[in-house]
Amino acid sequence: MRWKNYHYKVTDEGVVIEEYAPENPQEESVITIPSHIDGLPVTEIGAEAFTENGAFLSEIEVPSTVRRIGEGAFKLCMSLSRLILHDGLEEIGEDALYLTPLGEVALPSTVRRIGAPWELSVIVFSVSEQHPYFYTDGVCLYQNHGGEKELLVACQQTCPAEYRVADGTTAIGEGAFAGSNTLERIVLPDTLRVIGENAFSHCIRLREIHLPTAVESIGRGALSDTFGWSETLVGLEQITVDGRNEHFMTDGNALYEIGEDKTRYIVKYFGLGLSWEIPEDVSRILPEAFRRAGFRRCRIPKSVKDVGRDAFRECARLEELELAESGARLYVPREPVYRKDEITALLFSTERESRDRQDLGALPEKWKDFAAYHPKTERPPGRSLEGYVYDYRGYDALFPTYRSLRERCGMACCRLMNPVLLEEDTSHAYRAFLEQNLTDILHDISRTQDMGRLAALAELGLFTVANIEECLDVFAQTGRTKCTGFLLNYKREHLGESDFDFSL
Numbered sequence: 001m002r003w004k005n006y007h008y009k010v011t012d013e014g015v016v017i018e019e020y021a022p023e024n025p026q027e028e029s030v031i032t033i034p035s036h037i038d039g040l041p042v043t044e045i046g047a048e049a050f051t052e053n054g055a056f057l058s059e060i061e062v063p064s065t066v067r068r069i070g071e072g073a074f075k076l077c078m079s080l081s082r083l084i085l086h087d088g089l090e091e092i093g094e095d096a097l098y099l100t101p102l103g104e105v106a107l108p109s110t111v112r113r114i115g116a117p118w119e120l121s122v123i124v125f126s127v128s129e130q131h132p133y134f135y136t137d138g139v140c141l142y143q144n145h146g147g148e149k150e151l152l153v154a155c156q157q158t159c160p161a162e163y164r165v166a167d168g169t170t171a172i173g174e175g176a177f178a179g180s181n182t183l184e185r186i187v188l189p190d191t192l193r194v195i196g197e198n199a200f201s202h203c204i205r206l207r208e209i210h211l212p213t214a215v216e217s218i219g220r221g222a223l224s225d226t227f228g229w230s231e232t233l234v235g236l237e238q239i240t241v242d243g244r245n246e247h248f249m250t251d252g253n254a255l256y257e258i259g260e261d262k263t264r265y266i267v268k269y270f271g272l273g274l275s276w277e278i279p280e281d282v283s284r285i286l287p288e289a290f291r292r293a294g295f296r297r298c299r300i301p302k303s304v305k306d307v308g309r310d311a312f313r314e315c316a317r318l319e320e321l322e323l324a325e326s327g328a329r330l331y332v333p334r335e336p337v338y339r340k341d342e343i344t345a346l347l348f349s350t351e352r353e354s355r356d357r358q359d360l361g362a363l364p365e366k367w368k369d370f371a372a373y374h375p376k377t378e379r380p381p382g383r384s385l386e387g388y389v390y391d392y393r394g395y396d397a398l399f400p401t402y403r404s405l406r407e408r409c410g411m412a413c414c415r416l417m418n419p420v421l422l423e424e425d426t427s428h429a430y431r432a433f434l435e436q437n438l439t440d441i442l443h444d445i446s447r448t449q450d451m452g453r454l455a456a457l458a459e460l461g462l463f464t465v466a467n468i469e470e471c472l473d474v475f476a477q478t479g480r481t482k483c484t485g486f487l488l489n490y491k492r493e494h495l496g497e498s499d500f501d502f503s504l
Contacts (some may be wrong), residue, residue, distance in 0.1 A: 003037045014043035014065070025053040029079065035063035047093070048072040055079060064088035069096050071115065076100075085111075095119065103157070107134055117141065117152040118175030118198075124155050139163060140176070151176050154183075161205075165189055172199045174219065181205060188212050194219075201225045208238040211255075216247045223255065224268045224288040235292065236270055251279070259283065263303065269293050278304065285311045285347075293318075300324060304389060305348075312344035323390055330395065331414035333407035342398060346391040392421040399430075406448075408433065409441050413456040434462055442474040446483060454483060458490050465495050 001008055007019040015037045022028065035042055042063060047070040050057070054077040062069065064086035071093035074080060080100045087108045094115030097105075106126045112133055114120070120141075127136045134143050140154045140163075150171040154163070159180050164187040165172070174196035177183055184205045190212045197219030200206055203226050227235035239255045241248050249256050249264075253271035256264040263283035269276070269290045275297040278285075282301065287308035290298070293315050299322040300307075312318065316337050321330045321344070332343050396415065402408050412430040415422055434441065434457065445454050457463065463471055468491050475483040 003034075006034070006037070008037055008042075010040060011043075013067075014041040016044040016046050017042060017049050018046045020050045020053050022053060026056050029056055030059040031057060032061040033063055033066070035065045041065040044068045044070060045073040046070045048075055050077055051075045058082065060084070062086065062089065067091070069093055071095050072098060074100055091115070097123070107131065114143075114152065117173060118178055121153050121156050121175075121179060124157055137166060140166075142166060142169070154180060156180055156182070159183055161185065163187070165192065167191070170194065172196055174198060175201060177201075177203055179203075188215075190214060193217065195222045197221055198225060199223075202227070206236065208240070209236060211239070211241045211245060211248055213242040213244040215241075215245060218248070218257070218267060220287055224286075224291055227292060236268065239268060239270060254289075256282070257286070266290075271295070275299075277301075284308070287311060288313060290315060292316075296320065297322065300347075300389065306350050307347035307389065309349050310341075310345075311347065311349075313341055315340060315344065318344070321390075323388075325389055326418070326420045328390075328392075328418035328420050329414070330390070330418065331410040333402060333404070333410060335404055335407060339402075343395065346394040348389045348391070388420065390420075393423075396422070396426050405437060405440055406444055409437070409444075409453065413453065413460065416460050417456060431460075434460070438462060438467065439470070439474060442471055443478075446475055446478045446480050449480065449482065451482065451486065454486055458486075463487065463490055463495070468495055 001010070005020060005022040006017050007021055008015050008017050017033065033042065033045070042065050045062065045066060045068070049070065051072060054074060056079055057077055058079045059082040060074065060077075060080065061084040066089055068091045069089065072095040073093065074083070075095050075098040077100050080102055083097070083102055083105055085106065085108050087110045089108045089111055091113045092111065092115060096115070098119055102123055104124045104126065109128050109131050125136050125141050127134050127141070129135070132144070134141060136142065139158050139160065141152045143150050143152050148171065149166065149169045150173055151165060151169050152173045154177045156179065159177070159182050161182055162185040163183060167189050168191055169189050170191055171194040172192065175198045176196065178198050178201040180203050182205065183203050184207065186206065186209060188210065191214060192212055193214050194217045195215065199219065199222040201221055206226055209223065223236060223239065225235070239250055241250050241255070247258055248267070249258060253276065254269040255267040257267050259265055261283070263281050264279065265284040265286050266278070266282055266289040267286050272294065274295055276295050277299040278301055280301045280303055283303050283305055285304060285307045288310045289308065290311055291313045293312070294317055296317050297320045298318065301324045318332050318340055319334065320332060322328070323330065330343070332340055395411070399408065399411050402411065412433050416427065416430050419427060441457070468487065472484060472487050475487065
């Protein structure tokens with residue numbers, strides 16, 4: 001039904017405005033939504049009612065009859081600088097003010113609920129001191145839940161470098177401080193029990209945090225996603241925990257959650273070493289726990305049975321994973337860096353296994369070219385991880401998708417030396433690759449002087465009586481005496497006495 005510039009419908013409670021639809025949206029910039037239509041009270045602004053035609057509105061007054069503002073009601077009203085709300089309003093839906101330039105909003109005393117409050121971080125709320133449900137200290141908006149106090153959202157316009165959360169607060173809501181580029185230090189009250197998902201996401205200046213004794217729950221991404229887009233921003237550098245806390249602890253390298261079985265779960269790694277051995281009593285690595293960790297090597301003990309999604313995401317320096325379950329050391333290709341996530345994503349995750357094995361639509365564009373080779377789609381039916389925490393066959397399936405000779409050599413050597421669940425045909429393919437490309441591989445080793453790679457080729461028996469002289473010539477031509485000496489010793493010890501003329 002239509003009344004003047006509005007499409008609406010009638011419900012048992014009154015009129016719901018479904019769409020603001022003027023003939024020429026540019027004719028008016030200031031409007032007052034009617035309180036009644038055809039004698040019935042307007043009780044709700046419907047979902048996205050002003051999205052399509054509200055771009056030119058600078059001021060909107062909502063009547064006191066309206067009890068609910070629906071999801072996305074004023075979304076994309078990109079000229080809206082003033083929104084007048086009256087007592088009577090009880091609920092503001094999610095995305096209601098999304099992508100609007102509103103800087104200030106006075107919250108009526110009757111409002112009981114605000115959907116997705118973290119989306120309102122650019123707005124300064126003014127709240128009556130007598131408001132029964134909400135209050136603000138000028139920085140954060142708080143809500144009372146039957147005696148429980150929750151910090152909903154911090155205003156980015158007014159958030160200082162140091163902020164003390166109000167005494168008595170029991171929860172910090174989802175995304176409460178997300179995106180704050182001013183917050184450097186935060187003091188949490190002893191009453192705090194819950195830190196919601198992404199609570200401090202992208203707080204790029206926040207370097208340390210202390211968890212008080214009562215904290216019992218930390219949501220995903222709350223502390224593991226505190227950095228910005230630049231790879232130089234690595235997030236929290238120090239996390240400490242009150243010694244009386246029964247749910248979390250730290251050892252100076254990582255924050256752990258203590259599970260019901262008294263084993264530890266890694267929540268967030270913040271160590272600075274080039275290598276790290278995960279403690280033997282850790283049973284789970286939670287999502288994003290090692291995101292952007294700076295180590296080159298990591299040892300995962302037998303005790304770990306589950307590795308959360310994106311646990312090793314964006315670990316640009318990671319070169320090796322040691323898996324105690326099998327004694328294997330897995331080579332992580334250095335280039336291209338973004339594909340390191342493919343290697344680490346093959347660690348077992350109950351979260352991932354419970355979903356469809358592969359969602360190609362969710363792959364980043366840069367991975368689309370490799371989707372046909374993705375191990376999750378190629379594993380034959382019934383070929384599980386067979387009790388291992390790593391998908392070794394998945395690693396093998398990625399080998400043909402790499403183009404760099406150096407990376408393929410590293411992967412082939414790694415699997416031949418660590419043949420866990422290695423199929424005979426795949427083993428032959430790895431060895432054939434090394435044999436067919438041995439000269440080019442040696443030229444690459446000559447450039448990089450990678451003695452570890454040279455030793456691996458020797459251990460695999462790639463140097464024989466038939467090819468040893470040709471291999472020595474490669475290093476002689478480039479003057480790599482260290483590499484030449486290694487091969488001469490190998491020849492002497494494994495292939496017979498050397499007749500090399502040292503007078504040359």
